Amino acid sequence: MPTPFKDRVDAYRERIEAYMDSVIPAADNVPQRLHSAMRYAVMNGGKRVRPLMVYACGECVGADPDRLDAPAAAIELIHAFSLVHDDLPAMDDDDLRRGLPTVHREYSEATAILAGDALLPLAFGAIAEADSIPDAQKVELSRLIAFASGSLGMTGGQAIDLASEGKKLSVRELERMHNLKTGALLHASAISACIVSDSADADDREAIDHFGRSIGLAFQIRDDLLDIEGDTAVIGKAAGADELHDKATWPALFGLEESRQRCDDLLATAHECLDRFGEQATALRWLADYIVARAS
Ligand code: GRG
Numbered sequence: 001m002p003t004p005f006k007d008r009v010d011a012y013r014e015r016i017e018a019y020m021d022s023v024i025p026a027a028d029n030v031p032q033r034l035h036s037a038m039r040y041a042v043m044n045g046g047k048r049v050r051p052l053m054v055y056a057c058g059e060c061v062g063a064d065p066d067r068l069d070a071p072a073a074a075i076e077l078i079h080a081f082s083l084v085h086d087d088l089p090a091m092d093d094d095d096l097r098r099g100l101p102t103v104h105r106e107y108s109e110a111t112a113i114l115a116g117d118a119l120l121p122l123a124f125g126a127i128a129e130a131d132s133i134p135d136a137q138k139v140e141l142s143r144l145i146a147f148a149s150g151s152l153g154m155t156g157g158q159a160i161d162l163a164s165e166g167k168k169l170s171v172r173e174l175e176r177m178h179n180l181k182t183g184a185l186l187h188a189s190a191i192s193a194c195i196v197s198d199s200a201d202a203d204d205r206e207a208i209d210h211f212g213r214s215i216g217l218a219f220q221i222r223d224d225l226l227d228i229e230g231d232t233a234v235i236g237k238a239a240g241a242d243e244l245h246d247k248a249t250w251p252a253l254f255g256l257e258e259s260r261q262r263c264d265d266l267l268a269t270a271h272e273c274l275d276r277f278g279e280q281a282t283a284l285r286w287l288a289d290y291i292v293a294r295a296s
Pocket of ligand 1: 045046047048049050079081082083085086091098149150154155158181182220223296
């Protein structure tokens with residue numbers, strides 16, 4: 001009987017932190033200020049949900065953990081980059097992230113832009129350099145992560161988000177924005193484990209695909225709820241920012257009760273997708289519950 005996933009979460013977090021630490025150039029490498037800002041952006045206490053998704057999904061589809069480090073790190077580096085740019089004055093103009101001053105506050109706006117710019121290619125470099133992953137899988141991972149983070153994924157979702165401030169979106173429009181802005185990277189985290197698994201078949205991948213989409217949307221609805229119900233000290237960023245910026249969010253459109261219900265429905269769907277995996281899905285089931293119950 002394996003140890004429950006919750007008791008292994010810290011070990012996985014330490015594992016990905018050590019891997020990212022080895023991938024990001026040391027802070028005394030020229031240009032030192034840029035490398036220091038990149039480290040500040042990444043090594044600062046994120047929950048590491050996306051890497052945990054890669055590892056938990058890897059357990060589900062029997063992937064070699066050594067092949068999971070590079071995609072987990074690549075996705076987390078891109079996530080960190082997106083947060084740095086999202087916090088900039090030209091976007092959400094936030095002062096606090098993960099309980100610390102945002103990168104442009106701690107360094108400068110120009111350095112924050114450059115740190116984000118450098119984290120994105122570093123992610124793809126990490127995949128290219130992963131000796132444990134066969135070349136064909138590296139190509140598939142790169143394609144997956146590139147599309148999930150670009151204009152047809154996260155960046156596209158961010159563009160729709162910015163264009164939607166002060167507007168009332170339809171449920172379809174809101175769902176599409178959430179799926180792209182937040183869902184795409186979470187979905188890519190799950191699928192990347194299938195890519196590096198030698199045993200996952202097409203039906204497994206389809207189930208994980210559906211799981212990833214359901215839990216990705218639930219994650220963002222929970223994030224919207226936390227912006228209203230959460231405490232700045234716990235969520236590590238300014239609560240109430242969505243309302244302040246007149247953002248299109250699930251609670252703004254449907255209210256708290258319906259948003260909570262939608263989150264629960266998506267969680268139930270996510271669990272159903274995992275039925276075919278039996279005991280091997282224990283970690284992923286734990287992570288899905290955590291995503292919907294999290295307080296930060
Ligand atoms: C140019 C590729 C590119 C991206 C820039 C800024 C931007 C476009 C996209 C931003 C997307 C964004 C900020 C989505 C919000 C996702 C979200 C809910 C973040 C919070 O994630 P958590 O809770 O945070 O996992 P931690 O700090 O725990 O990692």
